[in-house]
Amino acid sequence: xxxxxxxPRHKITKRGQNVTFRCDPISExxxxxxxxxxxxxxxxxxxxxxxxxxxxxxxxxxxxxSAERPKGSFSTLEIQRTEQGDSAMYLCASSLAGAGGxxxxxxxxxxxxxxxxx
Amino acid sequence: GQNIDQxxxxxxxxxxxxxxxxxxxxxxxxxxxxxQQHAGEAPTFLSYNVLDGLxxxxxxxxxxxxxxxxxxxxxxELQMKDxxxxxxxxxxxxxxxxxxxxxxxxxxx
Numbered sequence: 627x628x629x630x631x632x633x634p635r636h637k638i639t640k641r642g643q644n645v646t647f648r649c650d651p652i653s654e655x656x657x658x659x660x661x662x663x664x665x666x667x668x669x670x671x672x673x674x675x676x677x678x679x680x681x682x683x684x685x686x687x688x689x690x691x692s693a694e695r696p697k698g699s700f701s702t703l704e705i706q707r708t709e710q711g712d713s714a715m716y717l718c719a720s721s722l723a724g725a726g727g728x729x730x731x732x733x734x735x736x737x738x739x740x741x742x743x744x
Numbered sequence: 745g746q747n748i749d750q751x752x753x754x755x756x757x758x759x760x761x762x763x764x765x766x767x768x769x770x771x772x773x774x775x776x777x778x779x780q781q782h783a784g785e786a787p788t789f790l791s792y793n794v795l796d797g798l799x800x801x802x803x804x805x806x807x808x809x810x811x812x813x814x815x816x817x818x819x820x821e822l823q824m825k826d827x828x829x830x831x832x833x834x835x836x837x838x839x840x841x842x843x844x845x846x847x848x849x850x851x852x853x
Contacts, residue, residue: 630786659841668748668831668843669787682840717786723839731839732777735786 628652630736632718638742639708646704647739651720658701659733660693661717662686669717675701676723708743715740746770746842750832755850756822764817764830764847772837778806778817779831781846787831791817819849827851 631650639645651658657676661669672691673683677698687693690708695701705712719733747769756762768776775794779787793799793808793815805818819826829846836842 666845668833668845669841671840671842674840682838719841731775731835732789732792733841734789735779737786740784 630718630720630734632716632736632739634739635737636740636742638744640744641710642707644704644706645708645741646702647716647718647741648700648702649718649736650700651718652722652734653699655720655722655734656698657721657723657731657733658695659719659721660701660703661719663715663717663738664713672703705741708741710743713741713743746834746836748832748834748842748844750830750844750847752845753848753850755852758822758824758851758853760822762819762822762849764819764832764849766815766817766832766844768813768815768832768834768844770813770834770836770842773810774835774837774839776806776808776815777833777835777841778804778815779833781829781831783828790830822851824851824853 633648659674660672663669671684672687673693675695690706693703715738717738718736721733750766778790781787791806798807803820808815829848831846832844833841
């Protein structure tokens with residue numbers, strides 16, 4: 627399977643606990659994105675990496691959120707001291723960025739991690 | 745900032761045609777994407793437009809007018825499995841995708 631994978635698919639946690647999600651992008655893709663999606667809304671950008679460098683973070687990403695992509699391959703998204711408002715689907719996407727952009731910037735999404743904070 | 749508008753819901757009959765409109769106001773423009781998302785699943789890529797005109801791919805077609813900031817996705821010969829949310833997304837100068845809220849299409853027998 628050469629698609630984007632995410633783990634776990636579902637996570638239930640109590641308020642105040644820390645959670646970590648993993649994303650494995652399509653192997654040749656150099657860009658990796660994290661999004662958050664709540665019911666009835668489109669995905670909202672959180673952050674993205676080009677190779678191992680984190681190039682941008684949304685202001686939606688509070689200090690409790692941190693993301694890493696240590697070797698330019700898989701990425702982790704950690705949420706510390708979770709709050710009920712963090713309950714959402716967390717989506718990872720990857721793309722192959724190059725000169726000219728356009729179709730090569732098509733982002734392919736993983737199945738998502740659904741987080742429920744009780 | 746980015747502003748992307750699309751209708752919330754549409755209903756159509758199996759075998760019919762449905763057109764989902766999307767208007768956008770964005771900082772820069774490097775293409776418009778349509779994604780399909782079934783409930784509880786990830787978005788899947790449907791189409792990409794960067795030049796004006798119509799792109800046809802089987803039962804699905806996507807149209808773009810850059811001067812009007814307007815796109816539509818046309819679904820023909822609707823099938824029950826086409827019931828899903830359809831997301832319009834624009835990629836701006838920063839190469840980030842900005843999504844609309846999605847249009848939920850319900851196909852009825």
